[in-house]
Amino acid sequence: MWNLPKRTGLVNSLWRMIRDNRGVSAVAFAITFAVLAPMTMATFDVYQMNEQRGKLQDALDAAALYAARSTATTTKDIDIIGDKALLANLKLIPGATLQSSDFTLVTTGDAKVVAVASVRVPALAPDSFTHNPVSVNTEVTRAGNNLEVALVLDNSTSMAGASLTSLKSAANQLVDLVVGDAQSPYYSKVSIIPYGNGVNVGTYAAAARGATQSGTNGTAGTNGSPPNDNFKFVNTSGSNKTFAITTCVSERTGAQAYTDASPSSAPVGLNYGPGAGNPCISAQMAPLSSDKPTLHTSIGNLTSCCSTGGHIGVAWGWYTLSPNWNQVFTGNAAPAAYGTPHTIKALVLMTDGEYNSVYCKGVIAQDSTTGSGSSSDHINCNGTNGADAYAQAQSLCTAMKAAPNNVVIYTVGLNVLAKPEAQNLVNNCATDAKHVYLPADGTAMTVAFQQIAADLQRLRLSH
Template sequence: MLMTMWKRLAARLRDDERGAIAVQFALLMIPIAILTFGLIDLSRTSVQKRQLQDALDAATLMAARSTATTDAALDTVGDAALATEMAGLGVPLTRANSTFALGPNNTVVGAIQNVTIKPIISNLWSSGDTHVAAGSTVMRSVNKLEVALVLDNTGSMGSTLGSGTKKIDALIDASKSLVDVLAAAAARATETDAVKISVVPFSMTVNVGSTYQNQTSWLAGKMPTTGYGADVFATNQNRFTLLSNLGLTWAGCVESRPAPYDVTDDAPNTSAPASMFVPFFAPDEPDDNTVGVNQSSTNRYRDARTVSNPGNPIMNNWLPDGVSPSGTLATAWATRSTPIAKYGASNKSKVLSQAKTGTTYGPNAGCGLTSLMRLTNVRATTQRDAVKTKLGQMIANGNTNVAMGLAWGWHTLSNNAPFADGVNPTTTDGKKTTKVIVLLTDGDNTNDTYANPNNSIYTGYGYIAQGRLKNASGTALTAGSTATNRRDAIDYREKLLCENAKAEGVVIYAIGVGVSSHSKAILQACATKLDMYYDVNDADELTSVFNTIAGSIQNLRITK
């Protein structure tokens, strides 16, 4: 009995001990819970800060890869990207919390400040929220730029389009604006040669500059018979010698190389005569009213200076022939056109005055456009202004040969002669350099027909009868070809140039200013991508278009 009572008492004491432990455990649960929730707060803050950092890194990278070149533009791109990255994370974020801006050494810097993360438990003893911040810096992949502005300076550019502004004037303003944008980018760059620009005005020929007369490594005074074919003179003559005989100077224009050199950037080489360039020289044509249109008629070929709009025109009479017409129609014209003697020093005083000072008549007829400008580093203000001065010298003069303009635009970017100014694309520096052509034209390629034995004026292809222009079939055009035949042949040379230049890595932007559907299709195909062709229907749109292209070109520089 007594033992039973003691067992019961011991059991009750054991129950009392368990109660004490329960009380102690209950008391300990309070700090344990606080500690647990505190750890959860810390973990949550850590996770959200990491998510915030990841989102900021992605947004900063997006901003760096954009075309933006100002803090405001970068901020717009970065904020939009950050909002997308943060969606669904439960972190309240506004544009006021983030900034994206240009940093030193071609970087973009993203920053987030004062982002609030509300704790679960710490607000029990504190009214303050947790504030976190993050930062990110992305180095932009930087390419150097070599940009050729290949610009139509033909007579039609002197007309208005839309608003009443002359196209050539609008072009000058727009291209200067592009230069300003790219020069500003060059000034911000760490490299001292980040952006180089060349200017290539073109008409039916290209003016390389008269200072190159003695560059015999690539300029041949005498037209080579190999590739070029027969000269317009009785025998091949050194054109510089003829000019000197007559007291005249070369204006700087050149003629097109024969196929296939006319569509490549292959270097001229004296061992390959057809690869050489020759100076432009428009021959003297027969004197007015001396050659009969046919042998049985009194109708004669007439000079437009003496007869208004002659049906059978003499286009470039600037020297007395000194011979009498003889033979058939064709030979009577040739008898007066080809003699070498009339280009002798004895005729110096007889040169037409307009041939001495202008480019409407004489050996430089058609070479009224300003000379090209080779690649120029626009980092310095003086060099930037020099490029803009060259652009300001452009005038509207002559017919259209886009192919010649493109060829010389490519030559200015090439590492091959005649200039060899461009970086070699196979070198380390070359692999970081983007070559760009900005091509603008306002019309179809032209080589018009005339009712005389030449059936053309003298152009970058000489007279059409010389057979120096080949069509898509590789057939040389003759005097019997139509204006459409000639347009199509030049179009084909243009297409080949576009294809060949793009195959060598040249990026092409194309602008059509009020062009026909025919030319538009060619320009669209020429552009590197369809959205790199711009259709302009009002001259006042040009500045906006050029600024858009300048922004896109900068993107080529800052991203890969």
């Protein structure tokens, strides 16, 4: 242990000097602290702001990506989705608060989601510098696909009343949800295929089934000279009848019966029909279009009529999606080639299950089933393809789904659970079980179409 010297006068003087130096040191420390403390706290503020900026940027990037991958098609919906995702991902330092966030859907040029957000960070040295909120921004180019959708809609007599009303409403909603207002960089188009005993193809008739010539004969649909405008045949009772050509068409026969071959190489079937009882349906098909008013008009024209050749509707839904038919459907209505990058082709088949009409020589055949009109209007030969309408529809679905066509098929079977043939078609025609809808009434059918529209949007907005 140190032995301190006895305090003499000199020692006491030294101690006073030491004490004086301690005071000076304290003053110096106080001055230094007064200068350095704010600088230190300001430095810490800067550190906190940079830390929060990094956290905010990470969260905003994740939220914008999530919003871009959603099925939302309006800025309002994108903003709701983005805000929720941002709150779920954002980590705030103690005392910090989210001041604002905004997510905008840009549809001009490359579709993208643009996002900005700001956070107020607590200040330890508020007077050292201006403490503005921490702000960051980001943008995500939205994934996308072109979308071509065929709506194949039951227009037969059994759909009369509330069922058809519900179908119109459901189809109109799907069009509004699927067809985007912006058609660039990715487009979305829909075709409308009403079907009854056939499909009314209107002005496309000559290109699809060939031209006819004036006169009456009994060799409708044979090769060689064009068939006549009127066809004289023997009905199932052995009586002669004469029917006029219509702008409806029947099923294709021969080697290309269940393909999408060009009509120039394999014309579709003719349709000679009675003027009353079971005529050509009035509602005409409409090829692919992004014009919503035109599509709504086509849907509004649906009127229940006639027996049901559902397989013909399935075929024409496929034709409107097939590049092999580009000589018929041209311009904006022309389907893209199979395998075109970022292009989805889909068909929605709606039926209430009554497939009953097949054809021979352009007239409803004698082996058509109950509900196919008066037997006196049936020709005295069986369906040329040798299979009922359900089997023919299934063959078309199978071919359509196969590579390289890869058409996605949704089926909507309205109240078909008591109809085994219809239920089998609905289940087997669809891409898989997830694409099958079995509504029991019009309300459930509307929900089914909404769900299909949402799934189509998911396909359109994802790689």
